[in-house]
Amino acid sequence: MQEFDVAIVGAGPAGSAAALAARRAGASVALFDRAEFPRDKPCGDGIAADAVTVLEGLGVYGVTDGYPAIERLRLVGPGGSAVARPLPRAAHTVPRRVFDERLLRAAVNAGAELRKHTVRSVRAVDGGVVIDGRWRAGVLIGADGAGSVVRRALGFPVNPPGHLAVALRGYARTSNTTEQVIVTTRARWPAYAWEFPLGDGAANVGYGEVLRGVPLSRAYLVERLETLLPGREPTGLRGHHLPLSTHRPPPARGRVLLAGDALSLINPFTGEGIFYAVLSGALAGAVAATGGERVAERYGRALRHRLGRHLRHSSFAALLTRKSWVVDAAVAAAARDGEVFDRMVELGLGDGVFDLRTIGRIASRLGHRHPAAP
Template sequence: MVGAGPAGSAAALGALREDPSLRVLLLDRASFPRDKSCGDGVAPHVLDVLGSVGAADVVDGWVPLRHLELARGTTRVEGPMAREVYVVPREVFDARLVEHAQRAGAVLERRRVREVRVTPEGVCLDGELSAPVVVGADGAHSVVRPVLVGDGREPRAIAIRGYAPTAAHRVGKQVIRYGPRAQPAYAWAFDRGDGWSNVGYGELLPGPSRGESPSRALLLDQLEELLPGTVADGQQWKGHHLPLSGWRWRQPDGPVLLAGDAASLVNPMTGEGIYYAVATGVLAGRSAARALAGGSPEDAGAAHRAAVRHLLGRHLKHTWTAARLSRVPAVVDAGIRAAARDRRSFDTLVELGLGDGRIGPRLAGGLARQLIRPHREEHHADPVRP
């Protein structure tokens, strides 16, 4: 596995759960524990997947959250989510997941992989290491991905993340506030439950010929504008790029598989990627193990492609559609108003952003009604039940 973050460690767990006798090597340029720029949100879907490989305890000791607030200007909805989420620093979450993989039998080695070649004998890394199947789980700036699909032009977002003391009025909450810039553009504050919150701001990057990327100063200014008082006491600021999912996901045939950010699997509506990472990681590990058991490592790519499309294919199309629609501020407002008036629409928006959600007739109808009907200046409500 190239990369030992959530995707790589989950791939190791998936492979070893399928066949404990396999020799699995986890390669990562960093030593663990290490920090990682992220919103730190761990959705219930993540724990569903990790439970299948015996690793759902990675959130032990952290406080679950149920309350979510979404807002753009004066348009707002807040209420309890159907299932609880956790906010766990990646320094903790990733290290615990790596430890699970090691206990299952994986070997962790610190190494920056620079070259990947596919030969008739297998996959060769840096001219020194070889394996019948390799999983590329090395993040947004993957070395493995270009070997399979070239230098893609998928849309990207940029975000900055820090940690700040949790404001009293945000205790027990996940707060998302949309801003005025290129949508989706929003600030967040996610209470960790230990007196600190993960805070940050992100927005869609312009295309290659459409202008410069926003500066660190601009990102922090937007965060302060949307969540006043956040920046002054913040610390551990880190910026990162997010390769966003598209309409269709690519995975070529062969013995090299992609998972997580390396596969450009990041929710284009919210920037969430941990669920995609662990889900596609486990599937990659299982596909690799089964291909090896069948004596055909070259079949791993096709098997992995089929498994990921079965799990996420429809969802990716719906999140792509939702992300395109949400580039129009009026649609963002309509979605928030629809969620404020109908509990099931609220739950659907949460699912779209966190896991395996789809745009159902109820949400689509609510959006349409809110777009065409006159509305009052202020929308400030909890979601109601149908």
């Protein structure tokens, strides 16, 4: 039985970031994934500036090379209000088959040992965790996505209705090369379509909405995408689930930690998960590398220190915006005030929080649009 200091299930952004952080701390690392890389992954492909910053802190540069910076965001509210402004920091659109491959190769080059293997069972033993009876690690990190085997092994169920979204994405030709576009809709709110240009005449386009306990068909999702973004004719359509951060399991148990989608770290406003994935993965890898004693407690503390305030703000804001007209008020406030726009972007794409000034500006627009609203 091979032994490692840290074993990681899932070699996507969270797993590769965990491997990089653990290797930087000197730990031996095994990285398991069932896929052969490069591989496609259904996603919006949006890479926010905050995610790039985390990776640069791990010594990884050039993950967005070849894909031009996207400087602006256009947001259309459910009732038709709209705002288009420069992003606080430029974003990129990088297909996951490219982005994930670059991160994985960086982790392997840093010394992580990659195993193409489908993990089926994890078992706690004295002083460690055994994976499929073949490998043993001092600490195990589950970074294996929305359908996480590791999460199920810990006894944590999938997110319930209201805290789980479904999305469909594909690629389409577009004349847009400069703006990320998000078009929200009152129909089955919260729901929205997006267009994220790659800069070469193509764009990642998709539609997603929060599940309410009733399955949604592929035909329905395609129809909603065509309604909100007419004329795109996307190809390569694939669907995926998004476990929202408004309902997260405990981040760890014993010597097993969860990161990224496996921990339900998906932003409830934008569906953004890459920043959460690389940040939680980096935190998990760094903590795991220091040993298994009280590792669950130490990881939980690290997450609270780094993301706790932001996650509280995003959950509270998600509660407030269950009414679509609240979102329209926020969009109107952002159209009038660049600082409100920047705060909204930072909350949706990074680890931002709402300050009193932003709340006041939105409340002012809310009162203007709905004088009788409480």
